Amino acid sequence: MTDTAPAKVALVTGANKGLGHETARQLAALGHTVLLTARDPALGEAAAAGIDGDVRFLRLDVTDADSVRAVGEHVAEHHGGLDLLVNNAGVTGIPRGTARTLDELTVEDLTSVLDTNFTGVFAVTQALLPALRKASGRVINVTSSLATFERVATGAAQRPDLLPYCASKAAMNMASVFYAGALAESGVTVYAVSPGFVATDLNNFTGPKSVEEGAAVIVRYATADAATLPDRRFLTETGTIPW
Ligand SMILES: NC(=O)c1ccc[n+]([C@@H]2O[C@H](COP(=O)([O-])OP(=O)(O)OC[C@H]3O[C@@H](n4cnc5c(N)ncnc54)[C@H](OP(=O)(O)O)[C@@H]3O)[C@@H](O)[C@H]2O)c1
Numbered sequence: 001m002t003d004t005a006p007a008k009v010a011l012v013t014g015a016n017k018g019l020g021h022e023t024a025r026q027l028a029a030l031g032h033t034v035l036l037t038a039r040d041p042a043l044g045e046a047a048a049a050g051i052d053g054d055v056r057f058l059r060l061d062v063t064d065a066d067s068v069r070a071v072g073e074h075v076a077e078h079h080g081g082l083d084l085l086v087n088n089a090g091v092t093g094i095p096r097g098t099a100r101t102l103d104e105l106t107v108e109d110l111t112s113v114l115d116t117n118f119t120g121v122f123a124v125t126q127a128l129l130p131a132l133r134k135a136s137g138r139v140i141n142v143t144s145s146l147a148t149f150e151r152v153a154t155g156a157a158q159r160p161d162l163l164p165y166c167a168s169k170a171a172m173n174m175a176s177v178f179y180a181g182a183l184a185e186s187g188v189t190v191y192a193v194s195p196g197f198v199a200t201d202l203n204n205f206t207g208p209k210s211v212e213e214g215a216a217v218i219v220r221y222a223t224a225d226a227a228t229l230p231d232r233r234f235l236t237e238t239g240t241i242p243w
Contacts, residue, residue: 007054009079009135010222011035011071013062013124014089016043018200019142021051022215023086023222028053030223032084037071039064039089062089062120072127081135084222085128087121087172088142092165096204102160110164117168122175129183136187140222141176143192143234144169148242173234173243180233189226193218194236 010027014020016038024036028051036051037060038044048057058074061067075082093113094100100109121141125132132139146156147169156162173192180190197207198214207214217237221229230240 007031007033008083009033009035009075009081010084010086011037011058011075011082011128012086012088013037013060013120014039016040016047018202019195019198019211019214019218020086020088021047022211023088023218024048024055025051026212026215026219027084027222028055030219033079035075035079039067060089060124062124063115065123068123068127071124072131075128075131079131081137082128082131083135083137084140085125085132085137086140086142086218086222087124088218089116089120090142090168090202091116092162092202094161094165098161099159100161102163105161105163109161110167113164113168114171117165118171118175121172125175125179132188133183133186138222138226139176139179139188139190140218141172141190141192142218143173143176143194145194145196145236145241147173147192147194148234150242176233189229190233191221191229192234193221194234194241196237 010032012020012024015024015036024034028034033054035058036048037058039061041059044057048055060071146166152166176192195214195217196209198209199205199207
């Protein structure tokens with residue numbers, strides 16, 4: 001018999017590359033059992049195989065109800081509880097190298113981004129609620145400082161094609177507040193965490209921070225004792241920022 005604590009089970013969405021992949025790697029290095037999820041099985045399998053530790057691939061397209069349901073059932077059957085859910089999968093809806101005007105934006109541009117960044121987060125969180133409650137787990141919603149009204153008003157609004165992305169992350173932040181309040185009694189903690197501007201595919205690798213630095217922000221808040229975290233739910237590298 002050993003007195004080693006059992007490994008915590010963490011699920012990361014959109015973890016075949018970028019911040020999700022590096023978050024999975026850092027969590028595995030801390031001894032977590034990581035459920036690395038991705039929508040493309042080949043990319044997901046390869047990403048999981050490239051990380052040392054207990055890393056298991058699960059297919060998850062956050063916009064596909066069957067896929068979301070299957071992951072919820074898998075976690076309930078094989079793990080019971082879920083200690084950590086990192087809602088990381090995200091899109092900007094801005095094709096590389098383009099800069100559309102306000103007039104060029106379509107309803108489809110808006111709904112496709114909301115489907116992934118907002119409805120997808122809601123769907124995955126709902127499917128995993130029983131497992132999160134069972135483990136008194138934590139939810140980290142990976143957000144952006146571009147979700148703040150002030151930041152948008154003073155800069156991002158000059159890029160109209162960022163409207164879907166900024167609106168989706170603001171909606172995700174709102175959901176984070178609701179979940180945090182509704183789940184408090186069950187011991188589940190919920191935070192919206194902004195990793196900073198990180199060089200990934202999402203921004204054509206223009207961000208000044210490395211994925212290691214960005215993922216470290218996510219992992220810090222994912223693993224910190226809730227009692228040590230600020231009583232605010234929109235967290236950045238340096239603390240909290242206004243909604
Ligand atoms: N990079 C930054 O500066 C920055 C700043 C603030 C917040 N964030 C947020 O950080 C998160 C990760 O972004 P990243 O920068 O690491 O970008 P990334 O390298 O483009 O990774 C995005 C990930 O999301 C996945 N994804 C997209 N749609 C999906 C779906 N329907 N189902 C499942 N997975 C899906 C992608 O999978 P595929 O490979 O199959 O497309 C990919 O694995 C996003 O939520 C983003 O908004 C990033």
